[in-house]
Every structure is written in C-alpha cells, then in structure tokens.
Amino acid sequence: MKSFKQLKGLVFPLDRANVDTDAIIPKQFLKSIKRSGFGPYLFDEWRYLDHGEPDMDCTKRPLNPDFLLNQTRYRTAQILLARDNFGCGSSREHAPWAIEGFGFQVIIAPSFADIFFGNCYKNGLLPIVAPADLVERLFRESLASEAYLLEVDLERQKVTLPSGDAFGFDITPHRKHCLLNGLDEIGLTLQQADKIRAFEARHKSAQPWLFA
C-alpha cells in the first residue's frame, strides 16, 4: 500500500448527504477483475450525460456541465469534502479505488459509513471526520474560492485552513502507523501467526463442529 504523510491539496466540495457507493462507482464497472482503472468512472452517472460502460474512453464522453467536479478548476482536486454518511450502502472497495484513482487522497465529512471508512485505509486514502459546523465552514469557503487549499498533516493529526486556523482529527494508532508507513496489513498480521494458531487450537477443542 502507498503511504500517506502530508498533503497541501485542492478541495472539491460535494454538497450531498448520504452519497452511496452505487453513486461513487456504479455496478457495471464492478465486473472488472482488476484493482485499478476506476478513476475515470468515479460518480459516473452524475459526471457524464451518457450511460457509461466498462472500457469506454471517457475523454470522448459528454460531460454533465452541472456537476461541479467537471469544472476545470477541480481537475487537480485531492481533497474530497462531503456531507453526512458518505460511502453508505454496498461494501464494494471499488468505491475507494475509484476515488483514489481520480487523484483524491483525503476525504473530509461529518460522518462516514463504517465499511467504506475501513476500506479507505487499505488504499492509502485518509478519511477525516470533522465537526458539522466546521464542515459547513469548509463548504462555504471552498465554494467561494477559486483555489481553496487545505494542508493535511497525518503525523500531527492536523488540518490547516488558508486562514491559518487549524483543527485536529482522530485516527487509531494502528491505522496511523500503517498509513504513515504504507504497511501491508497482511504481513503485519502474519507476524502473529503463532497466536492465531494457538487461538485456533483452543477454538477447535471448544467448538469442534466449526472445523468438521
């Protein structure tokens, strides 16, 4: 996994609550057996005027001018600002793959759906839960500014606004460690292989039917 340490990046505000993973990456793109290539299809039904199918050349598709992400100023956005319950619905990891594939590295929202939230960390994406009034301010300021940049520092768990104001955010030490160092979680877990084997032996003697 790629690491995340810090970033000064452009904010794209997505002003909708309950954005579900079907909207983030529609089902027809889930037929791919690859892990990459989803970025062009991010928010496909909102972003394009035609119906998208896998392997389409998106540079030739008609863009929806009313969808903010299509404005030239957001082409290089790296921070996705969202509303409550972002990423609800299906567990598809294709959603963070598409968000990361577009170029986003950080998502800020008042709340996230649980499965999506966990999936982000596996892909070098940092989801930040921020208080509702602060998110409101970020929406206001980013919509009013041509190039609204936030500075995100994972080591210090701090986000700095253009005004110099800053706010902190929570992350578990385990996730922070993995993200900062781009660690493969499977490798880490396998360092505990003896513990897993010992648990398994106890579990098997207590509930042998689970291993029949």
Added chain:
Amino acid sequence: MAGKTLYDKLWDSHIVSEESDGTCLIYIDRHLMHEVTSPQAFEGMRLASRLPWRKDSIVAVADHNTPTDHWEKGIEEPIARLQVETLDTNIKEFGALVYFPFKHENQGIIHVIGPENGTTLPGMTVVCGDSHTSTHGAFGTLAHGIGTSEVEHVLATQTLVAKKSKCMLVRVEGNLGQGVTAKDIALAVIGRIGTAGGTGFAIEFGGTAIRSLSMEGRMTVCNLAIEAGARAGLIAPDEKTVAYLKGRTFSPKGQDWDRAVAYWATLPSDVDASFDAMVELKAEDIAPQVTWGTSPEQVLAVGGRVPNPAAEADPIRRLGIERALHYMGLTADMPITEIKVDKVFIGSCTNSRIEDLRAAAGIAKGRQKAASVNQVLVVPGSGQVKRQAEAEGLDKIFTAAGFEWREPGCSMCLAMNADRLIPGERCASTSNRNFEGRQGPGGRTHLVSPEMAAAAAIAGHFVDVRNLY
C-alpha cells in the same frame, strides 16, 4: 459486574490478540465469497505467493452476474463471463468447503445458500465481501460485510483487524397485523433511526415481535441492518434457530450437535446486560411500508403521502427531499397509493426465501397482473428454494398470474445481469436499496415486502395489502 450482550459474547470468544488502543485481531470462522469482490483478493494472494489459511472455511457461489433465464446460453456479456470464470479458476486453485458454480443445482444468492446448507451457525464469525452479510446475524452469528482488501486478509490470515463496535438494542414488542412483515419492521426501524442511525453499532433485534418471526423473517430483518448503517444485525438463537438448522448438510451431527445446541443456549444476551443505545417500537403501530425516495430512510406507511419539501426546516434534508422527488418523478403530497408501477421484482437476499415466495403467491393466487405492468419477475434465492417452491406449485400460481418464474441469483436487486429497469421505469421491489440507478440507470425503485410487491403487480399501483386478505 453487568452481564454480557450477545454481541459481547461473540466478540470476546473470537479475540486472538488485542492492542492497547483496543484494535483486535478477530478470528473468522466462515468466509463467504462471490465473483464480484474476490478476484482482486485472489490476485493479491497469488502475487504474494500466499495460500489460504483455512480453505475449509470458504463457501463460494457465483450470484451477481448470472442470468436468470436461458441458462443454456451461458453468460453472454464477455466481461461478466470472465468474472464468473475467474471465480471458477480461483476456487479450483485455492480450494473451498463448498462451491456452487453457475448452473449448479444448488446455486443461488450467497446469503441464501449459506444458511440453507448449515454453513452459518450460531456463535460463528461470518464475513463476506458483501454488505448484506449482516443477514447471517439472524442465527446469533457475528456477521458483516468487508472490502476486498479484507477478503484477502481473511484468506491469508483467517483473521480481521477490527475494533469493537457499540451495541444497540432494537426492541419490537407486540403482535404484527396480517399483511405486516419482517420487511415492514426493518423499514420502519430505518425510517425511525435513519440510514446512519446504526453507524458504529451492531444492532441486536429483540422483543416478542422479533421472536415470533420465522428464521426467514429474521434473516430479512438482519439483512436490512446495514441499510440502517449497522454492519452487523443480531438475533439471539432459540428453539426456532435449532429447528431450522437440524439435519442441514453442514450442521453438526451426533454428539457435536448436542454440544453445539448446549453452547448456543448460552449465547443470548444476559438479562442484566447493558446496551449503548436502545430503540423501541410497537408492532401494532407498524403498517405496510413503501419507500418513496432514493434512500431507504425515505419511507412511509402505505396510507401516507409523499412529503412536501416546503415542510422541512433543515436545509440539507429539504434539498435531499427535492432531489429525491425530482429523480423519482413524484409530486409532493401525492398519496402513496396513487403511485403507478411499471415493473415488479420479487427476489434478492432480502426477500427470496421460500416463505417470501409463499407470501407473494398467496396474494397472486387467482389474480392477474395489471395490464399496465410491463413485467413481474419472481427470482428464487437458490436452487433449493426454487425446487421447494415448484414442489408446492408456487411457480404455477405465479405464471398463471402473468408473473415470470426465473432461475436463482441476485438479478434486478442490483442489475449486474440483464434484468434491469430502463430509464424512467418505476419498480415495486422486495430488494434492499432504492439508490439512484440501483436497478438500472434512471430506474426508480420503491422498496416493499413480497406481499406488497405482489399486490402492486395486481393493481398496477401501490395498495394496502391488508385490504386483499
């Protein structure tokens, strides 16, 4: 010391190790798989030269991409066919306890075949790269959806890195009226607490109305826990659970069975257990539910009227209502019963079990699909459900009513195969998500029970199914 909840017991009995910040390594007993969320995980295993920790924990099936008619033609779309064939190849290479490939007589939706084969048992941890894994919690099982990276993690290590959730008790007391179902309970709960109400929680469902549900009904309730934001839904095992599991292919046998049943009896929440949150509903207050919007929380009793955004004070919610009404092509304040449907879908991991089909057939019997309804699809949850339904003559009831009787699979719940809505079409659906485009781009979905779906197929618009008995 306070007693333990069912969730506490399941969690505590699977901790392999715990870090100081509460991050745990949790042992996984059962790993369910389908073709959509597993290929990248197997590829990761291959690239790292890893083998599955315990291949006999794996139960796999192709369900999302498979067609529900003309099986002799195979899967026509090349990219979908490749995904299904990739699962074949991966299971052949890595192994599994059970695998039902496309066209196998027991093929079906993963959340239907797991329980019906006895591979989901009380006290287990169950995961799948699919959010509706919450379904299996109906057995007193800690079951939840995971992403593909976690699928690979479970394959390689038989564990998950996780932190314990909070636990919410949703208690539903009293007697459900005729025509009011497990689906209506779940939708009413989602309407009450919202699609994020259960975020950060596992939800245990209890109370006399839950206890009175069949195992099929309990699966429907737990299936929809994720639509309330909770990764896991839970119902304590009891005599119905035991009766359902006895004699199933992979249920314990002989001495193991007796030991297992004795162990399962220790799982229900202790009487002095405390919950982090509590929600109470009276069964008598619940009417048949119909969603009107593009989120499962946008739901009303069938006697209600579509909301008026002007009456909503909160600006974000008002915008949400306006957007939903626009997408759904509905007018504020119109009665739910005036909404006409173009298609009806009876199926999905929420409502495709034998009891659901019996309920829908009960309404369809001796009646005819409205001429204005283009198509009514009845898609059984598995080969076993299909054969059972045919043995009971349900297929004949459906076809006589003008409904189509199909082969098992996920079908028009998410429209990855050819079963889908065309833009603008409106569907009464027994599935679980009414998101924009879920059943096909531009399609409009209203979530209802199997009884309500069948009734809408007959009338051509939503009706209160209680008037049809």
